[in-house]
Amino acid sequence: MLKFIVRRLLIMIPQLLLLSIIIFLLAKAMPGDALTGQMVANPNLDPETMEELREKLGLNDPWHEQYIRWIGNLLQGDFGISYVHNVKISDLLGNRMANTFLLGLLTLIFAYLIAIPLGIIAGRYPDSWMDKLIVGYNFVSYAIPLFVFALLMLFLFGYTLNWFPTGGSVDVQVERGTWDWYLSKLHHLILPSISAALLSTVGTIQYLRSEIIDTKLKDFVKTAKAKGTPERKVYTRHIFRNSLLPVAAFLGYDIVFILGGSIFIEQIFNYPGLGQLFVSSISQRDFSVVNILVMLFGFLSILGTLLSDIILSIVDPRIRID
Amino acid sequence: MGKPLLQINNLKTSFRIGDEFYAAVDDVSLTVNENEVVAIVGESGCGKSALALSIMGLHHELNTKLEGEILFQNKNLLSLSTNELNNIRGKDMGMIFQDPLTALNPLMRIGDQIEETMKNHYNLSKEEMKKRTLELLNKVGIPNPERTYMQYPHELSGGMRQRVVIAIAIACEPKLLIADEPTTALDVTIQAQILDLMRELQNQMKTGIILITHDLGVVAEMADRVAVMYAGEIVEIADVFTLFNNPLHPYTRSLFNSVPSAADGDRLHVIQGIVPSLKKLPRTGCRFSERIPWIKKEAHEENPKLREVEKNHWVRCTCYQHFDFPKDAEDLHYDIS
Numbered sequence: 001m002l003k004f005i006v007r008r009l010l011i012m013i014p015q016l017l018l019l020s021i022i023i024f025l026l027a028k029a030m031p032g033d034a035l036t037g038q039m040v041a042n043p044n045l046d047p048e049t050m051e052e053l054r055e056k057l058g059l060n061d062p063w064h065e066q067y068i069r070w071i072g073n074l075l076q077g078d079f080g081i082s083y084v085h086n087v088k089i090s091d092l093l094g095n096r097m098a099n100t101f102l103l104g105l106l107t108l109i110f111a112y113l114i115a116i117p118l119g120i121i122a123g124r125y126p127d128s129w130m131d132k133l134i135v136g137y138n139f140v141s142y143a144i145p146l147f148v149f150a151l152l153m154l155f156l157f158g159y160t161l162n163w164f165p166t167g168g169s170v171d172v173q174v175e176r177g178t179w180d181w182y183l184s185k186l187h188h189l190i191l192p193s194i195s196a197a198l199l200s201t202v203g204t205i206q207y208l209r210s211e212i213i214d215t216k217l218k219d220f221v222k223t224a225k226a227k228g229t230p231e232r233k234v235y236t237r238h239i240f241r242n243s244l245l246p247v248a249a250f251l252g253y254d255i256v257f258i259l260g261g262s263i264f265i266e267q268i269f270n271y272p273g274l275g276q277l278f279v280s281s282i283s284q285r286d287f288s289v290v291n292i293l294v295m296l297f298g299f300l301s302i303l304g305t306l307l308s309d310i311i312l313s314i315v316d317p318r319i320r321i322d
Numbered sequence: 323m324g325k326p327l328l329q330i331n332n333l334k335t336s337f338r339i340g341d342e343f344y345a346a347v348d349d350v351s352l353t354v355n356e357n358e359v360v361a362i363v364g365e366s367g368c369g370k371s372a373l374a375l376s377i378m379g380l381h382h383e384l385n386t387k388l389e390g391e392i393l394f395q396n397k398n399l400l401s402l403s404t405n406e407l408n409n410i411r412g413k414d415m416g417m418i419f420q421d422p423l424t425a426l427n428p429l430m431r432i433g434d435q436i437e438e439t440m441k442n443h444y445n446l447s448k449e450e451m452k453k454r455t456l457e458l459l460n461k462v463g464i465p466n467p468e469r470t471y472m473q474y475p476h477e478l479s480g481g482m483r484q485r486v487v488i489a490i491a492i493a494c495e496p497k498l499l500i501a502d503e504p505t506t507a508l509d510v511t512i513q514a515q516i517l518d519l520m521r522e523l524q525n526q527m528k529t530g531i532i533l534i535t536h537d538l539g540v541v542a543e544m545a546d547r548v549a550v551m552y553a554g555e556i557v558e559i560a561d562v563f564t565l566f567n568n569p570l571h572p573y574t575r576s577l578f579n580s581v582p583s584a585a586d587g588d589r590l591h592v593i594q595g596i597v598p599s600l601k602k603l604p605r606t607g608c609r610f611s612e613r614i615p616w617i618k619k620e621a622h623e624e625n626p627k628l629r630e631v632e633k634n635h636w637v638r639c640t641c642y643q644h645f646d647f648p649k650d651a652e653d654l655h656y657d658i659s
Binding site: 229 | 407410412413419425442487
């Protein structure tokens with residue numbers, strides 16, 4: 001197991017290097033450079049100063065020299081600075097990463113809390129009225145775009161009923177680190193995370209439902225019944241465990257989702273997270289930030305597949321990794 | 323021969339296809355005595371497995387209709403609730419399944435799977451249960467019980483897994499064992515070992531066995547009595563010597579004739595056509611008549627019944643009196659060279 005993980009982590013190095021080259025080249029191919037954003041912010045900069053700055057920052061060097069400088073700094077933990085915000089990127093990411101992580105985690109917890117029971121009910125009693133209701137919910141939740149649904153939720157629970165705040169990640173006037181501060185954070189998280197969770201259950205529910213329906217017909221279920229095992233235990237001990245395998249396999253990929261952030265949700269709820277930063281950085285041509293974020297998302301995707309493999313090998317004894 | 327252990331009276335098992343029910347087991351009556359091995363033979367689709375699953379109550383409740391009576395220990399199994407049935411299943415009645423590769427839960431250790439049977443019916447301590455499980459594994463001929471106890475099904479070979487399936491079935495020493503083609507999925511040497519094992523266990527435990535198979539070799543080796551099934555009905559039933567020496571029903575004779583033998587050289591007798599599907603099954607007249615078209619219609623009964631033609635030898639329909647294989651029918655043979 002350990003050997004497998006180490007090997008996979010080692011394979012990640014060339015994968016990430018390749019990714020970084022592609023990202024860097026793509027960023028270079030886009031119109032403008034790191035200073036374009038500054039131009040927008042400060043239109044009075046004269047072209048000569050710009051050229052001087054370019055020379056000073058090494059933006060006129062050949063791309064591979066720039067790349068090697070960038071990746072070298074990255075490896076030393078220096079993410080560079082954002083030219084729009086004029087702060088170190090690591091400072092820019094820190095808080096937002098924590099925010100995004102909290103939002104993602106809560107969304108995931110709500111999503112599984114909703115999806116697993118519903119999937120089990122739908123699979124255990126297929127074609128019953130409950131199943132039809134659940135499948136109906138699946139259709140609706142799959143069909144509604146997140147930005148429409150999130151706006152509706154915001155309008156209903158935020159503006160009309162006033163139950164939840166309509167934006168931000170915490171009340172400004174509350175002192176950081178106090179009990180009230182944590183409560184306020186949670187209060188801000190609930191509406192966006194439930195909105196996102198309600199629309200991200202389709203896959204899990206449908207997977208679970210069809211897995212249960214399939215597993216019910218398996219021979220080992222007959223064996224279990226022939227032993228005189230009560231129906232309830234046939235389900236918990238034999239059917240559900242076997243049906244949860246594919247769902248468990250997806251858990252690893254969810255880490256991408258947790259840390260990647262939801263662009264729509266963060267935009268609509270004005271929640272300061274990575275997704276929001278990503279969108280604003282692209283529109284403001286803050287290339288250094290975009291590059292780092294894409295690298296981060298790429299890294300998470302690769303890590304996610306590794307995690308999925310590990311989780312699957314834990315829950316399914318047939319899968320051996322060594 | 324002991325007392326009757328299981329008595330099936332006029333059992334009719336129907337499956338739902340679309341909105342209608344079609345009988346896969348049609349008016350079957352059969353008695354299994356204590357310590358007796360009754361074989362049920364027939365082609366695929368004859369209703370053998372449907373019969374076995376009916377006895378164990380393993381059919382899908384909503385899509386299956388069971389009529390008639392299955393008397394076991396003075397109780398009609400068909401009128402029991404699932405809970406009452408669960409008290410009998412696994413304890414007094416065990417089942418050995420056809421495919422050992424799929425009959426075990428892939429996520430459970432062998433030991434846990436065997437112990438589940440005991441947990442359902444006895445109140446034993448953990449140590450006692452483990453001791454009994456190891457004994458069982460030893461009994462079914464598993465070379466290293468301690469190791470196998472902790473293993474998962476995928477770590478065992480097909481033959482070993484079938485031994486585990488048998489161990490599960492006999493964990494509570496049932497009085498009746500239903501073996502649904504227990505050797506079909508195994509290769510020939512392993513088949514012989516499993517049959518030896520089953521015979522040995524039967525001698526030790528004096529269980530009644532219903533052995534479902536389409537392998538006449540297995541029947542000859544194991545059975546005391548044989549019921550031949552065709553299209554959901556029993557067409558002939560007799561003790562094994564009578565049946566092998568004097569098969570009467572055209573279907574039985576065709577089956578025997580279809581066993582490859584050296585005397586026939588490269589030619590193999592085949593029965594024309596296939597078992598009709600449930601929907602297309604003729605519900606009146608002799609159901610086998612379609613597959614022996616050279617026999618005149620008058621030879622068949624209009625409403626064929628099982629009749630005792632000699633002591634304990636029952637045959638359905640009168641067509642057996644007029645039946646013979648056509649000498650020149652080429653299409654009844656298949657060139658295997």
